[in-house]
Each structure stands twice: as structure tokens, then as C-alpha cells.
Amino acid sequence: xxVLTQPPxxxxxxxxxxxxxxxxxxIGSKSVHWYQQKPGQAPVLVVYDxxxxxxxxxxxxxxxxxxxxxxLTISRVEAGDExxxxxxxxxxxxxxxxxxxxKLTVL
Amino acid sequence: xxxxxxxxxxxVQPGGSLRLSCAASGFTFSSYDMHxxxxxxxxxxxxxxxxxxxxxxxxxxxxxxxFTISRENAKNxxxxxxxxxxxxDTAVYYCARGVxxxxxxxxxxxxxxxxxxxxx
Numbered sequence: 001x002x003v004l005t006q007p008p009x010x011x012x013x014x015x016x017x018x019x020x021x022x023x024x025x026x027i028g029s030k031s032v033h034w035y036q037q038k039p040g041q042a043p044v045l046v047v048y049d050x051x052x053x054x055x056x057x058x059x060x061x062x063x064x065x066x067x068x069x070x071x072l073t074i075s076r077v078e079a080g081d082e083x084x085x086x087x088x089x090x091x092x093x094x095x096x097x098x099x100x101x102x103k104l105t106v107l
Numbered sequence: 108x109x110x111x112x113x114x115x116x117x118x119v120q121p122g123g124s125l126r127l128s129c130a131a132s133g134f135t136f137s138s139y140d141m142h143x144x145x146x147x148x149x150x151x152x153x154x155x156x157x158x159x160x161x162x163x164x165x166x167x168x169x170x171x172x173x174f175t176i177s178r179e180n181a182k183n184x185x186x187x188x189x190x191x192x193x194x195x196d197t198a199v200y201y202c203a204r205g206v207x208x209x210x211x212x213x214x215x216x217x218x219x220x221x222x223x224x225x226x227x
Contacts, residue, residue, distance in 0.1 A: 033213035035152070042201055042217040043144075043152065049211055086152050090212040095165050096142070096154040 002091035004099035011105040018074040020102045022087030025068060030089045032070040034063060037101075038083045046085075047072060074104070082106045109133035109216050111202045116221030123192050127221060129185040129202030134216075137180040140205035142214055143187045145198035145223075153198075156187060157205060170196075192225045199223075 035043040156176040203214035
């Protein structure tokens with residue numbers, strides 16, 4: 001089965017840049033999608049196909065994917081960005097797979 | 108407005124059954140793949156099942172043979188029949204809309220979830 005590995009937590013000061021990684025075997029060959037989930041709320045798609053943003057998502061959210069690591073980058077972090085973030089891929093042997101999630105703390 | 112509203116959650120004993128429903132509105136339901144994703148308290152997201160526009164179904168090993176996903180396009184509704192429930196199935200269950208194909212497949216709209224508790 002295909003496994004996605006995320007760091008449990010990332011901390012960043014307001015105004016700085018947060019980078020959340022998602023590791024997987026040759027993940028660069030797949031399309032990676034990222035979801036934001038705030039406490040008590042449903043997940044929201046914030047980046048899809050590695051680096052595209054749905055309408056309504058700020059340009060501060062961006063993504064990249066190469067080799068064995070995909071990265072969600074949040075520039076000029078705000079208090080409202082504090083949330084759990086999940087990466088997701090589709091794999092031919094495992095179907096839809098989510099990473100374990102990363103809790104972003106804004107200091 | 109595109110919306111998904113889940114219902115049917117509740118408390119069920121181990122070994123019991125429960126049927127979840129998801130009512131879709133604001134989009135052409137029959138044109139989209141649909142998914143169920145669950146989240147145990149304090150845990151991450153776990154994909155539970157998917158159904159394509161042609162009625163093809165997909166499950167992970169953890170629920171295969173116990174859960175059945177189905178859809179009724181005339182009613183804009185998605186269902187999840189859950190049998191032989193275990194304590195480990197306790198979670199919030201989300202209905203989600205799928206877009207894209209293969210590697211590009213992602214979930215772009217989510218409901219607010221319904222809670223399933225399996226306990227004696």
C-alpha cells in the first residue's frame with residue numbers, strides 16, 4: 001500500500017513562511033492535493049494537482065512536488081491559517097490515500 | 108450553492124448496522140464521483156469508499172465486505188450501508204464530491220459530517 005508521511009506539527013510566527021511536507025515513494029510522479037481542516041469543521045481543498053488553487057483560496061497558498069517530497073507553502077502566515085493540513089494522492093494499488101496530517105501552529 | 112448534507116449517524120452496538128445518507132444540491136449529482144471519508148476523534152482522515160458515475164465502487168481493505176456505497180441519482184443522494192460494525196469504525200463520516208481522474212482525483216466539496224459511535 002502507498003504511504004504518505006507528514007510531520008505531526010509545524011510552528012511558525014505570523015508573517016513568516018510555513019512549509020509542510022508530504023513524503024511518499026516517487027510522489028513526484030503523482031498529483032498531490034492538500035486540504036485544510038480547522039477545528040470542528042470539514043476539510044477544505046486548498047491546493048490541487050501539486051500547485052493549483054481553487055477559487056477563493058489566497059495566493060499565499062502554493063505547492064510543489066518533486067522526487068519523494070511534496071510541499072505545501074503558506075506565505076505571510078496569519079492566525080487564521082492555524083489548522084490541520086492533509087496531503088492526498090490517488091494510487092493505483094491503494095486508491096485514495098491521505099497523509100497523517102500536520103498541525104500548523106501560529107505562534 | 109453546492110452543498111452536501113449527511114444524516115443517519117448515531118449510536119450502534121458492535122456487530123450492528125447503520126445506513127448513512129448524503130443529500131446533494133447545487134450541482135448535477137449524476138455527473139460526479141462521490142466518496143465517504145471518516146475521521147476518528149483526534150485522528151486523521153481515512154478514505155472509506157467511492158462510487159463512480161457508472162456505479163463502479165471502491166473500498167479499502169479495512170471496510171471491504173462490510174460497507175456498501177450506493178447512489179440514487181434521481182434523488183441526488185449518496186448512501187453508505189455499514190454492517191458488522193466495530194469499535195474502530197467510530198468516527199465522523201464525511202460525504203465528499205470527487206473531481207478529476209486517476210492521479211488527478213481529488214475531493215473538492217465536503218459535507219459537515221455525521222457521527223457514528225459503535226459501543227455497547
